[in-house]
Amino acid sequence: MVGVIVLEDEPVLRQELGDFLADLGYAPLCLANLEAFEQGFDPVRHRLAIIDIGLPDGCGLELIQRLRSAGEPVGIIVFSARNTSADQVRGLTVGADHYLGKGSDLDVLAATLAALARRLDLRAPQAPRQPDCWRLDLRPRVLHIPGAPTVPLSQQDAVVLSCLMSRAGQNVARWEIIEALGEDYLQYDQRRLDTQMSRLRRRIGSLSGQALPVKTVRNSGFCFYQAAEVLK
Incomplete structure (x- = not known):
C-alpha cells in the first residue's frame, strides 16, 4: 500500500482528502502544519505527498524546496487555492511534480496520483501484460x-x-x-x-x-x- 502524506490546514478538507485517499487504497497521513510534517514525514513510507501552500506556520513552497535540496525522491503534488499561472510556475520550479487548484475535481487528483505512482514505479513488478487488456x-x-x-x-x-x-x-x-x-x-x-x-x-x-x-x-x-x- 503506497503511503501518501497530506499537508492541509483546513480540517474539513483534510478529513475529506484522507477518507478519499483511503477509499482509493492509499495509506494517508494527514497533517495540519509544517511542524507536524517535519515530525511525521518518513521518506521510506511516504512516497507521495500532497502539499498546500498557505499554512499557519509557513509556506509549503519552502518545504518543497527543502525536500528537493535534501534529495528526497518523494512525488509531490501541490493542492492549493493559490492557482494563478505565476503560482503554478513557481511551484513547479521549486520542485513540485504537479500543481492542482483546490477547485479541481478529486477524480483529477486521484488520476494525477496514479500517474505519478506509475512514473515513480511504486508498484511491485508485474507479469507482461496484454496490450489491449x-x-x-x-x-x-x-x-x-x-x-x-x-x-x-x-x-x-x-x-x-x-x-x-x-x-x-x-x-x-x-x-x-x-x-x-x-x-x-x-x-x-x-x-x-x-x-x-x-x-x-x-x-x-x-x-x-x-x-x-x-x-x-x-x-x-x-x-x-x-x-x-x-x-x-
Whole structure:
C-alpha cells in the first residue's frame, strides 16, 4: 500500500482528502502544519505527498524546496487555492511534480496520483501484460483502459469489477456479486446492483470515453466480455 502524506490546514478538507485517499487504497497521513510534517514525514513510507501552500506556520513552497535540496525522491503534488499561472510556475520550479487548484475535481487528483505512482514505479513488478487488456489495479483502486485515461474507483465498484474481470468471458451470477459486496442475497434489493452498474457504466464512459464491456445476462447476472487482468 503506497503511503501518501497530506499537508492541509483546513480540517474539513483534510478529513475529506484522507477518507478519499483511503477509499482509493492509499495509506494517508494527514497533517495540519509544517511542524507536524517535519515530525511525521518518513521518506521510506511516504512516497507521495500532497502539499498546500498557505499554512499557519509557513509556506509549503519552502518545504518543497527543502525536500528537493535534501534529495528526497518523494512525488509531490501541490493542492492549493493559490492557482494563478505565476503560482503554478513557481511551484513547479521549486520542485513540485504537479500543481492542482483546490477547485479541481478529486477524480483529477486521484488520476494525477496514479500517474505519478506509475512514473515513480511504486508498484511491485508485474507479469507482461496484454496490450489491449483492461486492467483492474486493486492497490490503488484504479481501472486501466486501453487507449484511455485511468479511472479511479470506489471500494464497491472495485469489488464488482473484480468479480467480473477475474472471470472475463464468463457469466457471473448476481448472487456471487452481491455476496462479494458483503450483502445477504436473500435480503438484498437487487435494484441496488442494477443502479450501481448503471452508475459505473456512466462513470467509465464520462471519464474515459470508452464503453464498459459488461453485458447483462437476462435473469442471471453479468459478463465482462473483453480481455481483462486483475492486479492484487
